[in-house]
Amino acid sequence: MIDIRFLGGAREVGRSGILLDTGVEKFLFDYGIEVQDNTHPIQPDIRLDGIFISHAHMDHSGFIPDLYRRGYSGPVFMTPPTADLTSILLRDSLKVQKKRGDELHFMLNDIKKAERHIEFMEPGQRQEFSVSNAEFFHAGHIPGSVLTLLESKGKRILYTGDIKFIDTALMKGAFSEFKDIDVIISESTYSYGNHPDRRGLEDELKKIVQDTVYNNGIAVIPAFAVGRTQEMLIILSKLGFPVFVDGMGIRATEKILKHQKSVRDYKTLKGAFDRATKVKRDRMRKEVIQNPCVIITTAGMLNGGPIVYYLSHLWKRQDCSLTLTGFQVPGTAGRGLMDTGRYDNGEVDLRPQMKMNFLDFSAHTDRDHLLEFYKKVSPEKIILIHGEHTDDFSKDLNGMGFDTVAPGNGEKISV
Ligand SMILES: [Zn+2]
Ligand SMILES: [Zn+2]
Structure with missing residues (x-):
């Protein structure tokens, strides 16, 4: 036994x-x-x-x-x-x-x-x-x-x-x-x-980002540092817009790239990451939000990390979009935002006017x-x-x- x-x-x-x-x-x-x-x-x-x-x-x-x-x-x-x-x-x-x-x-x-x-x-x-x-x-x-x-x-x-x-x-x-x-x-x-079709989700994501950037807005995509950040990089790098990565997702991607066989297409991920600009510190963030672009940033459930900076500075802008890309656990700031439209992480409390989307990339x-x-x-x-x-x-x-x-x-x- x-x-x-x-x-x-x-x-x-x-x-x-x-x-x-x-x-x-x-x-x-x-x-x-x-x-x-x-x-x-x-x-x-x-x-x-x-x-x-x-x-x-x-x-x-x-x-x-x-x-x-x-x-x-x-x-x-x-x-x-x-x-x-x-x-x-x-x-x-x-x-x-x-x-x-x-x-x-x-x-x-x-x-x-x-x-x-x-x-x-x-x-x-x-x-x-x-x-x-x-x-x-x-x-x-x-x-x-x-x-x-x-x-x-x-x-x-x-x-x-x-x-x-x-x-x-x-x-x-x-x-x-x-x-x-x-x-x-x-x-x-x-x-x-069951989850929606993956290809369909990818197309939806690309459309949201295209609509936002062509409209002179900023597409903000909170993503988990491990897995989702890299997946977003691969999908979005093909669009040709300026892509920025911020937060723990940068170090996680560097670590993943040390292991070529751990991902399906190492070359594409490496190329997408090399082309993306890595954002560090608020001074750089301030510059990044001056022009239309895509920002992939931690934390995926919006509790903390650089996403708080972007929300605090862009929340009033209706030309910008915020796209959640993973399950939001009850009790997190991301889940609160999804359910009530109000963002409250205990430090920042606001009602974003950005276009909100949720895509179930599980x-x-x-x-x-x-x-x-x-x-x-x-x-x-x-x-x-x-x-x-x-x-x-x-x-x-x-x-x-x-x-x-x-x-x-x-x-x-x-x-
Ligand atoms: Zn897991
Ligand atoms: Zn688990």
């Missing part, structure tokens, strides 16, 4: 953490925080044989340093791009926690301690333990993201992490040719619906593609996590003949 215990991220999105106990070895799959309120998963015994990190997002990697603070000194396995990106995001996360006055669970020293224990694992490379082995597969979610396959005592357990099956401008879709899988532990962020798969994946792999059991509707989805899947469960945090399933 293998015991799978859900430490966090079950029936919710955020603070992912799964403990696998084979009876001989103990492994942890992901260990993140809930970004909005800095809550964390249940803290397991630190006698672990290895930690596998699916990708750099803080809901999957943001609490790793706490394990090292508590005395864990074993390996944490991740791909090289995930290591580079996690290192930026962890430092930024700690900065945000300090600024917000959160209770701090670890300090910079603990981040550095964790980094000294990173062991690189590339997709296709197998890691052997005494009774188990593990392998990563490309997940298509963001650069460096992987699915993890753990084989132990004749059982094959596949953890999806966050996953995207279709190709996007930035990423090649996930690997999905799995055979003889006993258990899939699956993300189910969008189990309740880095997660949707319901139909999840169903297709389960049918193709045909596992013995599906365990649903990383979603707010796992219970309903579980019922639907059971009705279709799958053996499916939606555990809660703290629950254990033996397979």
Whole structure:
């Protein structure tokens, strides 16, 4: 028997953490925080044989340093791009926690301690333990993201992490040719619906930007630093307008470009990034907003970062546009703006008169593609996590003949 215990991220999105106990070895799959309120998963015994990190997002990697603070000194396995990106995001996360006055669970020293224990694992490379082995597969979610396959005592357990099956401008879709899988532990962020066609979204985005710039306005595009910023660069660089990048997206792109194989089309991304002007400091921002242009800037959910500067200076301009390019988590300034038309991040409070758009550029798969994946792999059991509707989805899947469960945090399933 293998015991799978859900430490966090079950029936919710955020603070992912799964403990696998084979009876001989103990492994942890992901260990993140809930970004909005800095809550964390249940803290397991630190006698672990290895930690596998699916990708750099803080809901999957943001609490790793706490394990090292508590005395864990074993390996944490991740791909090289995930290591580079996690290192930026962890430092930024700690900065945000300090600024917000959160209770701090670890300090910079603990981040550095964790980094000294990173062991690189590339997709296709197998890691052997005494009774188990593990392998990563490309997940298509963001650069460096992987699915993890753990084989132990004749059982094959596949953890999806966050996953995207279709190709996007930035990423090649996930690997999905799995055979003889006993258990899939699956993300189910969008189990309740389907995303609009990607090409259609790209065309819509280009049209918004063209209309804005031809009208002498500025197209402001808040984007997540990792993944979305690079995707926007690729899509928008083809238009021929001046493109500016601002915020953490600059460093994230530099890191991603160190790993040519982490993106679908390295050359196009490199060209788009080289041509874009990198904006730093308010003096430069002041100059940038003098002329029609495109600005891709963090933060994606508008809570802080340079987007606050642009909103504060352009909010009255009806010739400018603001285009949200990703899911806005309830409680964020971006979500508030979407729902009420008022922007309030606790420091700045205004009602933008810019043209507002929301385009659902998700880095997660949707319901139909999840169903297709389960049918193709045909596992013995599906365990649903990383979603707010796992219970309903579980019922639907059971009705279709799958053996499916939606555990809660703290629950254990033996397979
Ligand atoms: Zn993610
Ligand atoms: Zn996630």
